[in-house]
Amino acid sequence: MTATPDLGLGVEPTPLALLLLGQRTDPDSERGTSCPGELPPASDPKLVDRARAAKAALGDSVFVLGHHYQRDEVIQFTDVTGDSFKLAREAAARPEASYVVFCGVHFMAESADILTGEHQQVVLPDLAAGCSMADMATAEQVAEAWDVLTDAGVADVTVPVSYMNSSAAIKAFTGRHGGTICTSSNAEVAVRWALEKGSKVLFLPDQHLGRNTAVQKLGLSLDDCVVFDPRKANGGLTDAQLQAATMILWKGHCSVHGRFSRACVDEVRERVPGVTVLVHPECKHEVVTAADLVGSTEFIIKTIDAAPAGSAWAIGTELNLVSRLAKQHPDKTIVFLDKTVCFCSTMNRIDLPHLVWTLESLVEGNVINRIEVDSETARYAKVALDQMLALPGV
Numbered sequence: 001m002t003a004t005p006d007l008g009l010g011v012e013p014t015p016l017a018l019l020l021l022g023q024r025t026d027p028d029s030e031r032g033t034s035c036p037g038e039l040p041p042a043s044d045p046k047l048v049d050r051a052r053a054a055k056a057a058l059g060d061s062v063f064v065l066g067h068h069y070q071r072d073e074v075i076q077f078t079d080v081t082g083d084s085f086k087l088a089r090e091a092a093a094r095p096e097a098s099y100v101v102f103c104g105v106h107f108m109a110e111s112a113d114i115l116t117g118e119h120q121q122v123v124l125p126d127l128a129a130g131c132s133m134a135d136m137a138t139a140e141q142v143a144e145a146w147d148v149l150t151d152a153g154v155a156d157v158t159v160p161v162s163y164m165n166s167s168a169a170i171k172a173f174t175g176r177h178g179g180t181i182c183t184s185s186n187a188e189v190a191v192r193w194a195l196e197k198g199s200k201v202l203f204l205p206d207q208h209l210g211r212n213t214a215v216q217k218l219g220l221s222l223d224d225c226v227v228f229d230p231r232k233a234n235g236g237l238t239d240a241q242l243q244a245a246t247m248i249l250w251k252g253h254c255s256v257h258g259r260f261s262r263a264c265v266d267e268v269r270e271r272v273p274g275v276t277v278l279v280h281p282e283c284k285h286e287v288v289t290a291a292d293l294v295g296s297t298e299f300i301i302k303t304i305d306a307a308p309a310g311s312a313w314a315i316g317t318e319l320n321l322v323s324r325l326a327k328q329h330p331d332k333t334i335v336f337l338d339k340t341v342c343f344c345s346t347m348n349r350i351d352l353p354h355l356v357w358t359l360e361s362l363v364e365g366n367v368i369n370r371i372e373v374d375s376e377t378a379r380y381a382k383v384a385l386d387q388m389l390a391l392p393g394v
């Protein structure tokens with residue numbers, strides 16, 4: 001047992017506070033654990049050269065993946081960029097790479113480990129790079145929720161649909177119960193498939209993507225959706241509410257996209273004349289309905305690439321991506337939807353010092369921060385991932 005550190009606060013910090021401060025570990029949490037080992041200082045002027053040299057020394061034995069929300073200082077060393085699903089598929093398509101370095105967050109590295117071969121090792125440069133949304137649905141909570149659905153007599157007609165942004169354990173639950181994984185690009189196809197198989201969907205863990213898909217894409221009403229709150233008895237719902245609902249939405253959200261509000265949309269329309277508002281479907285329903293266009297990160301990138309010079313855009317997604325798009329398209333006006341700066345704090349944990357530390361450790365034959373999903377969890381999670389791949393148009 002580690003002694004409680006004295007933080008000079010005059011009070012004993014809670015376990016959660018210690019975890020967030022990197023003073024404690026929780027291997028079961030998407031919040032991750034603190035990094036062991038010596039990181040190079042961020043002030044080292046040779047970091048870029050060191051990263052370049054280590055990557056060259058590793059050659060084809062390493063494949064570096066970078067999520068769109070990563071910092072530019074990291075993206076410059078990636079072999080491919082993309083959303084979580086594209087990156088997992090890219091990793092699976094590189095069997096010659098012994099090491100897959102995933103510059104993203106924990107659940108993405110888990111998916112890469114599930115989809116890559118036994119001989120490949122997936123590494124996350126900072127184990128504290130978790131995802132607050134994925135953390136909002138634990139395996140125990142979801143198992144209890146399924147018991148509630150069983151007692152209400154609806155489990156037999158309910159098909160789980162889980163967003164990629166969930167832990168391997170939640171993906172395995174989905175596979176065990178005949179469901180599918182979805183991404184923000186194919187959520188509509190996934191929910192339609194599930195509603196042909198059953199009469200209800202349990203959508204995990206992002207209530208906003210579930211609601212926006214049901215209402216905007218499938219034409220369901222808000223009254224067809226209920227929110228299951230795992231912190232309340234029976235999810236805060238009566239049996240009658242569960243029996244009447246078509247979409248049972250898990251009470252989870254993205255802390256980055258959840259910040260945008262209707263007021264942000266109204267404000268930017270006044271501030272930037274002629275602006276087109278383009279948002280991610282993880283935003284609240286009030287934001288999505290007020291926006292002009294809604295789509296995944298890949299959709300956002302393609303839309304901006306195809307936009308005419310002189311056009312004006314307000315984008316509601318993670319700030320690293322919006323800043324990069326603004327730099328890549330100086331002929332267009334591109335602004336962040338909120339006036340407040342908002343990066344994904346866990347994505348941002350992967351910085352150049354962590355990448356250099358990871359690559360140099362691999363050069364020395366030392367595999368740090370390996371992400372390994374146990375075989376039983378991986379087997380059922382892969383069932384759900386394979387089901388997604390079998391959906392039309394994926």
Ligand code: SF4
Nearest residue numbers: 131132133254256344
């Ligand atoms: S942007 Fe949101 S969903 Fe994506 S990793 Fe960060 S907290 Fe999770």
